[in-house]
Amino acid sequence: MRYHSTRGGVEPVAFRQAVMMGLADDGGLLIPERIPDARDRMDAWRKLSYIDLATEVMRLYIDDIPDDELAALVEQSYRGRFPGGVAPTVPVGPLHILELFHGPTLAFKDVALQFLGNLFEHILAEDGGELNILAATSGDTGSAAIHGVRGRERIRIFVMHPHGRVSPIQERQMTTVLDANVHNLALEGSFDDTQRILKAVAGDLAFKRRHSLGAVNSVNWARVLAQIVYYIHASLSVTAATGAPGVRFSVPTGNFGDILAGWYAMRMGAPIRRLVLATNRNDILARFFKTGEYSVGEVHGTLSPSMDIQVASNFERYLYYRLGEDAEALRDAMDHFAGGGGISVPPESGVVDTAFRAGAATEEETLETIARIHRDYAYILDPHTAVGVCVAEKLQGESAPTVCLATAHPAKFPDAVRRATGRDGLAWHKRIAELENLETRSTLLPATVDAVRDYIVAALAEVRA
Numbered sequence: 001m002r003y004h005s006t007r008g009g010v011e012p013v014a015f016r017q018a019v020m021m022g023l024a025d026d027g028g029l030l031i032p033e034r035i036p037d038a039r040d041r042m043d044a045w046r047k048l049s050y051i052d053l054a055t056e057v058m059r060l061y062i063d064d065i066p067d068d069e070l071a072a073l074v075e076q077s078y079r080g081r082f083p084g085g086v087a088p089t090v091p092v093g094p095l096h097i098l099e100l101f102h103g104p105t106l107a108f109k110d111v112a113l114q115f116l117g118n119l120f121e122h123i124l125a126e127d128g129g130e131l132n133i134l135a136a137t138s139g140d141t142g143s144a145a146i147h148g149v150r151g152r153e154r155i156r157i158f159v160m161h162p163h164g165r166v167s168p169i170q171e172r173q174m175t176t177v178l179d180a181n182v183h184n185l186a187l188e189g190s191f192d193d194t195q196r197i198l199k200a201v202a203g204d205l206a207f208k209r210r211h212s213l214g215a216v217n218s219v220n221w222a223r224v225l226a227q228i229v230y231y232i233h234a235s236l237s238v239t240a241a242t243g244a245p246g247v248r249f250s251v252p253t254g255n256f257g258d259i260l261a262g263w264y265a266m267r268m269g270a271p272i273r274r275l276v277l278a279t280n281r282n283d284i285l286a287r288f289f290k291t292g293e294y295s296v297g298e299v300h301g302t303l304s305p306s307m308d309i310q311v312a313s314n315f316e317r318y319l320y321y322r323l324g325e326d327a328e329a330l331r332d333a334m335d336h337f338a339g340g341g342g343i344s345v346p347p348e349s350g351v352v353d354t355a356f357r358a359g360a361a362t363e364e365e366t367l368e369t370i371a372r373i374h375r376d377y378a379y380i381l382d383p384h385t386a387v388g389v390c391v392a393e394k395l396q397g398e399s400a401p402t403v404c405l406a407t408a409h410p411a412k413f414p415d416a417v418r419r420a421t422g423r424d425g426l427a428w429h430k431r432i433a434e435l436e437n438l439e440t441r442s443t444l445l446p447a448t449v450d451a452v453r454d455y456i457v458a459a460l461a462e463v464r465a
């Protein structure tokens, strides 16, 4: 399988190159040259364990890693790393909750980043070389990335967070990792400052090349690929358990990376009837699927901060298919968008895409959903998952069983749970509680490009000495 750019400016590359490239060199996103049709395999796949299914699904997209090595990578990523299971589905009243939060940082991003860490190390070990990852985080991605690459020999990670402006739990999930290859940089500035610095440092191509700088952001194809697996796994197990021909997934959405994986699973032939796209007040994507208009608004802070996004980086992949796989049309649309304009895809007979339905949840609705699900079923939702449950309930009227993705463990967001239920201590997890007593390490730096660049150069010189 070869990968090409949505913008058409890159010679097709093999999977391993696509992984190491991350963002395509022409500024586009890498996509597989075709989507494998796996309709005929679904019955056989129903009998597989999560790990075996992951290997089978990934094999269809990867032909430059031998089968036994790929199986070992999958095994290493998931066996023993997710104590409650990688992606178990639990019934909660009429809903099926797909719990994706059993990994090291208790958020769904672990499913992809555990695999990506192993994949990077495997490719670097064979091809030689090293990778220095620079990331900026307002919370979840940074810690999941750190836990994906901690302790690796050929990888160093530098994660910038705005000092004092991420939640204490999220900060501790990052700064309690003491491995020598992990560098937490607390910048004296805002999240926007960290992003500005990331762009400046990563945009300096000479510096980037000299120091083998890479990224782990959600545009990496391997992250989407790892996420396709749980949509297939859950749709097969819920259709088997209920006898229904297909399921409806509800997905709390920010950067469109997670729900895009669901769309690929659907196109591959998994028994999926519909994808419900759920956003908080930052509803650019929900508006698109209702009207066909994609235009940016202002970012608002909410109870579900990992979805406080206006420009969804993975949306470009979907838009490419929606525009008839026409790289030129896509390029024009993205240029227009970058210039401050909107993108318009006219709905056909009233709907933009029958695969999707979309909606948004307000802050009040999010809290009300947490309270009600707790009262009725003694199950605690985190605020991101609550957005998905709320929107799924608002958009009823289909007979397919509803599978709601639980993207974070509620113990990561105790304040929201307290506000919703009026009770303390409901959202508890041993691993979060234990963070209190662990040693931390981070470096406080001024929020300037030079300070970050100097830090990286000095740290790498030390490694090489």
Ligand SMILES: *Cc1c(COP(=O)(O)O)cnc(C)c1O
Binding pocket: 107, 108, 109, 140, 141, 218, 252, 253, 254, 255, 256, 257, 258, 259, 306, 307, 384, 407, 408
């Ligand atoms: C990142 C994240 C999301 C949004 O996922 P996207 O792939 O960006 O759409 C939702 N919930 C939680 C808890 C997250 O960390």
